Amino acid sequence: MIIDPVTLIVALITVATPVLLAAIGELVVEKSGVLNLGVEGMMIMGAVCGFIAAHESGSPTLAFVAGMAGGAALSVIFAVLTQLLMANQVASGLALTLFGLGLAALLGVGYPGQPIPDVAKPLPEAIREIEVIGPILFSHDLVTYLAIALVVAVWLVLTRTRAGLILRAVGESHDAAHALGYKVVRIRFLAILFGGACAGLGGAFLSVIRVENWVEGMTAGAGWIALALVVFASWKPWRVLLGAWLFGGIAALQLRLQAAEVGVPVALLDASPYLVTIVVLVVISSDRRRASMNAPAALGRIFHASS
Amino acid sequence: MTALLEIEGLTKAYPGVVANDDVSFAIQPGEVHALLGENGAGKSTLVKMIYGLVKPDRGAMRLNGAAYAPAEPRAARGAGVAMVFQHFSLFEALSVAENVALGMETPPKPRDLARQIREVSETYGLPLDPDRMVGDLSAGERQRVEIIRCLLQDPKLLIMDEPTSVLTPQEVEILFHTLRKLSAEGTAILYISHKLEEIRALCDAATILRLGKKVGECTPREVTAAHMAELMVGKSLSAPARDASKPGEVLLHVAGLSVTPASPFGTPLREVALEVRAGEVLGIGGVAGNGQDELLAALSGETLVAPGAITLKGAPVGALGPNARRALGLLCAPEERLGHAAAPDMSLTENAVLTARIRKGLDRSGFVDWGKAKGFAEEIIARFDVRTPGPGVAARALSGGNLQKYVIGREILQAPTVLVVNQPTWGVDASAAAAIRQALLDLAQGGAAVIVISQDLDELLEISDRFCALNEGRLSAPRPARGLTMEQIGLMLGGAHDMHEVVA
Numbered sequence: 001m002i003i004d005p006v007t008l009i010v011a012l013i014t015v016a017t018p019v020l021l022a023a024i025g026e027l028v029v030e031k032s033g034v035l036n037l038g039v040e041g042m043m044i045m046g047a048v049c050g051f052i053a054a055h056e057s058g059s060p061t062l063a064f065v066a067g068m069a070g071g072a073a074l075s076v077i078f079a080v081l082t083q084l085l086m087a088n089q090v091a092s093g094l095a096l097t098l099f100g101l102g103l104a105a106l107l108g109v110g111y112p113g114q115p116i117p118d119v120a121k122p123l124p125e126a127i128r129e130i131e132v133i134g135p136i137l138f139s140h141d142l143v144t145y146l147a148i149a150l151v152v153a154v155w156l157v158l159t160r161t162r163a164g165l166i167l168r169a170v171g172e173s174h175d176a177a178h179a180l181g182y183k184v185v186r187i188r189f190l191a192i193l194f195g196g197a198c199a200g201l202g203g204a205f206l207s208v209i210r211v212e213n214w215v216e217g218m219t220a221g222a223g224w225i226a227l228a229l230v231v232f233a234s235w236k237p238w239r240v241l242l243g244a245w246l247f248g249g250i251a252a253l254q255l256r257l258q259a260a261e262v263g264v265p266v267a268l269l270d271a272s273p274y275l276v277t278i279v280v281l282v283v284i285s286s287d288r289r290r291a292s293m294n295a296p297a298a299l300g301r302i303f304h305a306s307s
Numbered sequence: 308m309t310a311l312l313e314i315e316g317l318t319k320a321y322p323g324v325v326a327n328d329d330v331s332f333a334i335q336p337g338e339v340h341a342l343l344g345e346n347g348a349g350k351s352t353l354v355k356m357i358y359g360l361v362k363p364d365r366g367a368m369r370l371n372g373a374a375y376a377p378a379e380p381r382a383a384r385g386a387g388v389a390m391v392f393q394h395f396s397l398f399e400a401l402s403v404a405e406n407v408a409l410g411m412e413t414p415p416k417p418r419d420l421a422r423q424i425r426e427v428s429e430t431y432g433l434p435l436d437p438d439r440m441v442g443d444l445s446a447g448e449r450q451r452v453e454i455i456r457c458l459l460q461d462p463k464l465l466i467m468d469e470p471t472s473v474l475t476p477q478e479v480e481i482l483f484h485t486l487r488k489l490s491a492e493g494t495a496i497l498y499i500s501h502k503l504e505e506i507r508a509l510c511d512a513a514t515i516l517r518l519g520k521k522v523g524e525c526t527p528r529e530v531t532a533a534h535m536a537e538l539m540v541g542k543s544l545s546a547p548a549r550d551a552s553k554p555g556e557v558l559l560h561v562a563g564l565s566v567t568p569a570s571p572f573g574t575p576l577r578e579v580a581l582e583v584r585a586g587e588v589l590g591i592g593g594v595a596g597n598g599q600d601e602l603l604a605a606l607s608g609e610t611l612v613a614p615g616a617i618t619l620k621g622a623p624v625g626a627l628g629p630n631a632r633r634a635l636g637l638l639c640a641p642e643e644r645l646g647h648a649a650a651p652d653m654s655l656t657e658n659a660v661l662t663a664r665i666r667k668g669l670d671r672s673g674f675v676d677w678g679k680a681k682g683f684a685e686e687i688i689a690r691f692d693v694r695t696p697g698p699g700v701a702a703r704a705l706s707g708g709n710l711q712k713y714v715i716g717r718e719i720l721q722a723p724t725v726l727v728v729n730q731p732t733w734g735v736d737a738s739a740a741a742a743i744r745q746a747l748l749d750l751a752q753g754g755a756a757v758i759v760i761s762q763d764l765d766e767l768l769e770i771s772d773r774f775c776a777l778n779e780g781r782l783s784a785p786r787p788a789r790g791l792t793m794e795q796i797g798l799m800l801g802g803a804h805d806m807h808e809v810v811a
Contacts, residue, residue, distance in 0.1 A: 162414070169398050169409050176396035179360065180410055181380030297400060 003256045010135050014210060016248025017144045018202035022226035023240045024151055025198025030230055032191035033171035033298035037093025038078050040223025041100020042071040042199035048104040050204025051214040054116040063208050064201060071200020072193050074100050079192040083185045089300050101217060111214045119209055143205045155237035171296035174303040184303050228277050234294040250276050309372050311336045311495045312464055317366035319352055326352035330521050332514045339496045341506040341527060343539055344516035345736040350499050354466050358390045359383040384412060389457035390466040399442035399572060403452050406441055410456040427458050431485045442572045446595050447478045466497045471505060475594055476797035483509050503532035515539055540737050555585030558756040559725045560618045566605050574598040576605060579782045583756035590771030590788060591760045593800060598780040599760050603729045607639035608632045634665045636724030640714050648714040651703040658702050659684040659717055666721040691716035708739035715743050719750050726750060729760040744770050764796055776800045
């Protein structure tokens, strides 16, 4: 069986969308100096909230809003713990993932297999059916285009605007930012909320569009991949996009290789996106000087406004 | 003439300590006003209240006759008050222009800002490239970023918190030139320092704080430094003393020591060579960031080098780790007290075990002898007058001076053959600093070799037998410390790092 490159590219963009959304959100969070390891938990909350809203209301728009709200709501817990109560970010983030997975399973009882409305494609059929470029460029869902627009927006805001400069400054040295009179806690709180909403939207895309079903634990590590992507991208938005597509490409390819019954164990093919992620991470971080140049210097450190 | 800033009865209390107790004074327009006091006297809290970072419990301030109570630094900046911080409030991974923009209320477009930065830096003789990354700048250049950031806002009052502690003598001269020019233009300057000679050279008036209270004011030009010191400390200080002695055999020999730094903003060491003899104190001066940390790491064994690059009594130790070097008698006390010299959340006893385990035999077959360790910690506390309730207290709870006495005492009481200390009295009050210097001299007197790395040139001239300068990772040839002038030292330190005065 021959693998069709056009369908592969279409598939990889779709597979990459949830991870891309979660990763671009986490990038903003980390740029503000906060390490939120709860991406997986926020994604699955977005997935379950989005699916429930889609089933109950029949409106895809409401479903995506609910997904964002679910992810953001969970991130509020993290923000309160780490920004107001000064809890350790690593421990809080891990706890958030476990809590999110459990809460989502509870909320989703009875929903697996329930019908949800189809989501209409935003562009007219005529354009979508153009040879090659139609499927690749114009056949996607609105959220996919939104995700790419978000990458551009985050890049513009971070590099071109004063708000982005302040966000980077807070992530670089919260003490210096505080001394200059910037509200470190408020800025980080908002960044965490943004990250939560992005992860939630990614989760909702997964359950409402890609799988069109709710399955317990359906994010299956996508949140962790998103976290790895941020490091892989050395905190640069465009590289997040590239990394997400690379990951999506490998994930899509391995499915097709399995279907083509290539003589490689299925388990190995299943694991390949994760293996590639690890290899790329090791290669990237082997240049210690460059890696630490790009990392926000205050990443993961707790800010006490003592003075 | 009405005062620019009047302060009346400012009081600020923190749990357990009154940082400022009913402090009043006034600053005239165009005046350079010194705020003097030891560490913990309440200088920083006072200026933080003026800059809106801390709210006073009681008291009032008036700026140009109008009530002034800034709720946040933004309000203070809006009112014309700017501040240059002691620990720079800069962002290393951002460019000079971005750093300046962050300190402004309404920054202009990037291109205009770059032009303004160039203009101001030329006017005041502080050359600076707006596009450079702050992480790549020297300490003196970083300070220029802070000053220019303040000047772009046209301040009426400029607060400077210990601005000269990181500068070479020449850079200090140029800074003073800039400050005098500003003052002549009508900008008042509130100048915080405990360097008395500088204050006598620069300031028109001085307010002296001790333990949060105002204890006096004076006109610095008309009184002696000793008089101001007595007001500050509340008693007279004696200079460290030692008997003249002949240096003995070479104990530590370093040759061709080159090290690449571990961090992106570190300084590489280039072909460093030195030797110290028994009974001798070698002073290594230099502005921070010229390789001091790297040199200490190479000497302590945190960074491993070629075996022959460092020899202790003729034995190569370059490839040995810290514990092996300690066992042979090469001990070190790094600059950063919390986190490097001591583990902040561990007790003093535990901290004693961390470096003294081998030489004091504080463990037996893998088990720590806590009784013996506690005894050793108590001995340090008693011998070095460390003010603390007991050896069970966490290192973090001690004041800077007390912890420094403990850290230095811990190494000295292990009877080192060679002791290397980095910034032994940084941020330590005058009486504790005098005690530490005396202890280092006594150690050398007893036949050990001592290397003191410091930015405090007065300190180095006071206690060193020989002096050399570390500049961009290169160590100059040593010269006898006696008779060296500040100007000669400045040249050894590499001059003014491309600072130049403007032709007026």
